Structure formats: structure tokens, C-alpha cells
Amino acid sequence: xxxxxxxxxxxxxxxxxxxxxxxxxxxxxxxxxxxxxxxxxxxxxxxxxxxxxxxxxxxxxxxxxxxxxxxxxxxxxxxxxxxxxxxxxxxxxxxxxxxxxxxxxxxxxxxxxxxxxxxxxxxxxxxxxxxxxxxxxxxxxxxxxxxxxxxxxxxxxxxxxxxxxxxxxxxxxxxxxxxxxxxxxxxxxxxxxxxxxxxxxxxxxxxxxxxxxxxxxxxxxxxxxxxxxxxxxxxxxxxxxxxxxxxxxxxxxxxxxxxxxxxxxxxxxxxxxxxxxxxxxxxxxxxxxxxxxxxxxxx
Amino acid sequence: xxxxxxxxxxxxxxxxxxxxxxxxxxxxxxxxxxxxxxxxxxxxxxxxxxxxxxxxxxxxxxxxxxxxxxxxxxxxxxxxxxxxxxxxxxxxxxxxxxxxxxxxxxxxxxxxxxxxxxxxxxxxxxxxxxxxxxxxxxxxxxxxxxxxxxxxxxxxxxxxxxxxxxxxxxxxxxxxxxxxxxxxxxxxxxxxxxxxxxxxxxxxxxxxxxxxxxxxxxxxxxxxxxxxxxxxxxxxxxxxxxxxxxxxxxxxxxxxxxxxxxxxxxxxxxxxxxxxxxxxxxxxxxxxxxxxxxxxxxx
Numbered sequence: 001x002x003x004x005x006x007x008x009x010x011x012x013x014x015x016x017x018x019x020x021x022x023x024x025x026x027x028x029x030x031x032x033x034x035x036x037x038x039x040x041x042x043x044x045x046x047x048x049x050x051x052x053x054x055x056x057x058x059x060x061x062x063x064x065x066x067x068x069x070x071x072x073x074x075x076x077x078x079x080x081x082x083x084x085x086x087x088x089x090x091x092x093x094x095x096x097x098x099x100x101x102x103x104x105x106x107x108x109x110x111x112x113x114x115x116x117x118x119x120x121x122x123x124x125x126x127x128x129x130x131x132x133x134x135x136x137x138x139x140x141x142x143x144x145x146x147x148x149x150x151x152x153x154x155x156x157x158x159x160x161x162x163x164x165x166x167x168x169x170x171x172x173x174x175x176x177x178x179x180x181x182x183x184x185x186x187x188x189x190x191x192x193x194x195x196x197x198x199x200x201x202x203x204x205x206x207x208x209x210x211x212x213x214x215x216x217x218x219x220x221x222x223x224x225x226x227x228x229x230x231x232x233x234x235x236x237x238x239x240x241x242x243x244x245x246x247x248x249x250x251x252x253x254x255x256x257x258x259x260x261x262x263x264x265x266x267x268x269x270x271x272x273x274x275x276x277x278x279x280x281x282x283x284x285x286x287x288x289x290x291x292x293x294x295x296x297x298x299x
Numbered sequence: 300x301x302x303x304x305x306x307x308x309x310x311x312x313x314x315x316x317x318x319x320x321x322x323x324x325x326x327x328x329x330x331x332x333x334x335x336x337x338x339x340x341x342x343x344x345x346x347x348x349x350x351x352x353x354x355x356x357x358x359x360x361x362x363x364x365x366x367x368x369x370x371x372x373x374x375x376x377x378x379x380x381x382x383x384x385x386x387x388x389x390x391x392x393x394x395x396x397x398x399x400x401x402x403x404x405x406x407x408x409x410x411x412x413x414x415x416x417x418x419x420x421x422x423x424x425x426x427x428x429x430x431x432x433x434x435x436x437x438x439x440x441x442x443x444x445x446x447x448x449x450x451x452x453x454x455x456x457x458x459x460x461x462x463x464x465x466x467x468x469x470x471x472x473x474x475x476x477x478x479x480x481x482x483x484x485x486x487x488x489x490x491x492x493x494x495x496x497x498x499x500x501x502x503x504x505x506x507x508x509x510x511x512x513x514x515x516x517x518x519x520x521x522x523x524x525x526x527x528x529x530x531x532x533x534x535x536x537x538x539x540x541x542x543x544x545x546x547x548x549x550x551x552x553x554x555x556x557x558x559x560x561x562x563x564x565x566x567x568x569x570x571x572x573x574x575x576x577x578x579x580x581x582x583x584x585x586x587x588x589x590x591x592x593x594x595x596x597x598x
Contacts, residue, residue, distance in 0.1 A: 003396045039341035069370045072389030079389045090371030097302045276523045
């Protein structure tokens with residue numbers, strides 16, 4: 001048995017932004033329409049090494065492969081592989097040794113797609129919470145969908161805030177270490193266990209949260225959900241361990257107010273209404289991106 | 300990044316019966332003592348291709364690797380791979396492209412260990428329910444632990460029963476297509492959704508069930524659990540989707556009567572009492588066997 005292992009250089013060549021955006025968009029819409037299989041993820045914890053490992057599986061109906069993804073974070077270093085399996089025979093087809101990059105890109109693409117779809121078209125300023133990889137990627141990928149003029153960065157470590165501002169400035173953005181103040185669009189990317197005060201979000205017409213992926217985490221103050229149009233990438237997951245679930249448990253919103261992200265992408269919304277998108281990451285997006293990458297590498 | 304993929308020939312050389320028995324025994328005892336991490340498995344169904352895929356993850360505390368196993372069965376053909384991940388760094392260490400064989404062997408080893416531990420020492424006749432790979436393996440691996448003289452085979456297809464009897468006869472066993480009648484020890488290996496009548500098991504002092512791995516399956520009549528000493532490989536899994544759970548839901552036994560298999564292997568039991576062992580397969584056994592195989596291949 002020869003099982004090909006494809007490394008990051010090959011994967012990077014295949015996974016263009018167009019490919020990733022298209023695959024993620026299709027997967028989110030398919031998920032909203034019930035055309036995906038996504039069992040509840042598995043989590044293993046390794047507290048002695050500040051590590052955890054998330055295993056996600058997913059399948060988009062009609063796709064040639066289903067995907068099992070193993071994504072670990074140890075001492076803040078992401079790693080992982082995706083295994084593609086033939087959905088008609090059950091035979092392993094390939095391993096994408098992507099070092100966690102496909103997850104980073106599909107997360108960036110999903111966040112950017114929904115931030116763009118829910119934020120008024122004239123907003124050209126975004127604030128990011130957090131200074132790690134996703135803070136950078138969310139802005140970079142959003143810029144592929146709409147022009148941005150200014151970025152505000154909020155983080156707990158001033159050095160990291162200045163460094164990220166320098167990266168954005170080098171890319172031609174007006175980058176400011178200003179926190180959230182006055183931003184019309186906020187993208188929250190931290191794995192925080194406590195939220196900023198609701199006051200900090202008062203100018204935001206749209207908020208996207210992508211950092212809350214486990215019970216006990218929560219980066220958005222529950223008040224931002226009140227009276228907002230709410231979209232979730234997976235109703236059950238967001239209720240279980242997303243910021244949406246925190247808001248429901250605190251009584252700020254009912255547990256059935258959310259729309260599926262895919263329905264928002266497919267049908268659009270009234271973008272002048274205040275909105276919050278909660279993303280916890282779905283295996284169907286992994287499956288769609290990995291399938292598209294393997295398909296491109298094989299043809 | 301180079302991720303080694305080890306194929307079945309290498310794996311087969313490393314995975315001796317001694318290695319598999321020792322790893323499975325240690326894993327079952329560790330599991331009984333709470334020294335393992337085993338998240339609930341994931342299942343994906345592919346009804347159009349008579350397929351399903353089970354994803355199991357497991358870790359035995361202190362081991363160098365944790366393991367994510369992808370095991371598929373499409374049109375009765377088993378396949379699969381195991382991914383080993385460094386438990387101190389989260390980095391992928393190797394893929395064992397074992398085509399499902401390590402699962403088959405650890406299932407055979409677990410079944411044989413517990414059948415041997417719970418069956419009176421003088422019993423040298425075993426009946427197997429089912430005619431597929433595990434029916435053969437359960438007998439072959441039990442013979443590595445105790446001498447067997449006679450095997451009775453029960454199956455729904457007479458041709459398959461005769462073929463399996465011929466295989467056993469070629470191995471020097473007195474093999475009979477007799478069904479269960481009179482057998483003191485029964486090993487049930489089918490994925491049946493309906494059970495044989497309890498009457499068929501009336502001579503059995505010990506029954507091991509290894510075939511019930513999903514809700515809706517059940518190969519043992521619930522009556523066999525009444526007043527029996529019951530052992531389970533994982534209390535929660537067996538309650539959720541094992542034969543034990545079927546017996547509990549039908550009211551034949553209380554949901555807390557079971558002992559962990561690992562405790563039986565560690566401490567022994569009174570083998571003159573009627574007993575039933577329910578095995579649903581645990582990720583910790585996969586982890587232990589795969590770790591031991593990789594360790595042997597690297598040293």
C-alpha cells in the first residue's frame with residue numbers, strides 16, 4: 001500500500017485564495033442545507049505540555065473524499081495533518097501534511113467571507129482582537145474581498161500589538177495600536193477565557209468571533225448578542241462551546257435566534273442591522289478544502 | 300516535513316503476538332485505572348456504498364505518542380490507518396498504513412485475553428458466532444493462550460460455516476458446523492442486529508461479545524446477562540452501544556453491575572461463575588499497540 005504524503009510546499013501551491021474561498025463557501029452553504037456529515041469533534045488534552053489536540057471529521061455529500069483532521073496546539077505551536085479517504089471505497093487516499101496551515105486558511109476564509117457578507121459595504125476600517133496568526137490572516141483575507149484602509153489592533157501584550165501593526169503597515173494599511181475604539185467592524189481572534197467590557201464594542205455594527213473553540217473559552221461580552229442578527233457556522237457547536245452558547249446561557253438571547261452562516265452567504269442579509277457571527281470551525285470546511293487541494297494536485 | 304508512512308509488511312513484522320498481547324493487556328488495565336484519555340468515537344455513514352467509518356483516538360498516560368485511528372468498512376472490506384502524534388510536542392510522528400490489521404489484531408487479542416481470563420481452565424471447546432475475519436482470529440489468538448481441542452461454528456450462511464471449519468481443521472482443530480449446542484465457551488463476532496434465542500447459549504459458562512460496535516446492533520440475547528458476572532471494556536461505550544446496553548435497557552441488569560475488563564485481567568475472577576464480557580473496542584488499545592509497533596520499528 002502506498003499512501004502519498006503531500007507536504008506544505010505542494011499544498012501551498014494548490015491552495016490559492018480562490019480555491020479556498022470557493023471550497024469554504026460551498027461547504028458552509030452545504031452545511032446550512034443539511035448536505036454534510038460532521039460528527040462532534042474529539043478533544044484530547046495534554047496539560048503537562050500546554051497541549052491539546054482536536055480531531056474533526058467531515059464530508060460534503062457527493063465529494064470524492066471525506067476528511068479526518070488532526071490539529072494540535074502545543075505551547076502555542078499549531079501542527080496537524082489531514083487524512084483524505086475515498087468516500088466510495090473507504091480506502092485512504094492521501095495525507096496532507098499541512099502543518100495546520102489548511103485549518104488556518106479555511107478559518108481565515110470563513111471569517112473573511114462572513115465578515116464581508118455582514119458588514120455594510122462602505123466600512124473600510126476593521127479592528128482585530130488578538131495578535132496571533134489569525135489576527136493577521138483575518139485582515140489579509142478580508143482585504144481579498146473588500147478594500148480596507150485602516151486596521152486597529154487590540155491585544156494584551158503591547159509589544160505584540162506594535163509588531164502586528166508594523167506587519168499591516170508594511171502591507172500598506174493605516175495600522176493603529178488603538179484598541180477597538182470607534183471601529184465599525186470587529187474581528188475577535190483570541191482564545192480568551194474572559195471577555196472585554198461590552199462598552200469597547202459600542203461602535204461595532206458587525207462582530208465576527210472565531211477564537212472560541214472549546215467550552216470555557218469566550219472572548220465576546222454576551223451583551224453584544226442582544227438584539228443583534230446572529231449567524232453561526234454550526235448551531236449545535238456554537239451552542240455547546242461558542243460565544244453564542246455563552247450568550248444563551250446568560251439569558252441574553254434565545255437558543256434559536258441564529259441563522260446558519262451558509263444561509264447568510266447564499267441569501268445575503270440587511271447589512272445595516274447590527275450583527276454577530278460566531279465561528280467554531282466545521283469539519284465540512286476542512287473536507288471541502290482538502291478535497292479541492294488533492295483534486296488540483298492530481299489533475 | 301517528512302512524515303513516514305509504514306506499510307503492512309513492516310507492521311506485520313513488528314506486531315508479534317507477544318507485543319500485541321502485552322500492549323492490549325497494559326492498555327485495558329490502564330483504562331480500568333483511569334490512566335487513559337479516550338474521547339467518544341466519531342462515526343460517519345455512507346449508506347450508498349454500504350460503508351461506515353469509525354474514528355477513534357486514544358492515549359495511555361506516559362506513552363510517547365497518542366493515536367488517531369481511521370477505520371472504514373465498505374461493502375464488508377476493512378481498511379484504515381493510524382496516525383501517531385508526539386504526545387509532548389503535538390507533531391505528527393508516523394502513519395501506520397495497516398489496512399485495518401492492527402485493529403483486527405488488537406480486537407483478537409483483547410477478546411482472547413478476556414475469554415481466557417473468564418473461562419474455566421479446563422474448557423477446551425469454544426463456539427464462535429460468525430464466519431468473518433474475527434471469527435477466525437478470536438480462535439487463533441485464544442489458542443496462543445490455552446490449548447483448544449474443538450471448535451463449533453455458527454453462521455447464517457452454510458457455505459461460510461463449512462469454509463471456516465475447513466480452515467480450523469487445517470490448523471489441527473476438531474471443527475464442527477454444529478452451531479452453539481453444548482459449548483461451554485462462546486465468542487460472538489457478528490455485527491447482527493438481532494440475537495439468537497437465549498436457549499442456544501444455555502451450556503455456556505462464559506460468553507465474549509466483540510461484534511456490537513454501534514447503536515442498533517446487538518448479537519447476544521439480553522437474557523444471558525441475567526445473574527452473570529459482567530465485564531466491559533469501557534463502561535460508557537458498552538452502555539451506549541454494546542450488548543450490555545441492550546441488556547440494561549431491557550431491564551435484565553442494572554447499569555452498574557459491570558466490572559472493567561482491565562480489573563478482571565489484573566485481579567482475576569471466580570471462573571466457575573457464569574460470565575459475559577462485552578467489548579466495543581477502545582482507542583487506548585489502538586494507541587498502545589500502535590505505539591509499541593512504532594517503538595519497535597524505530598529501535
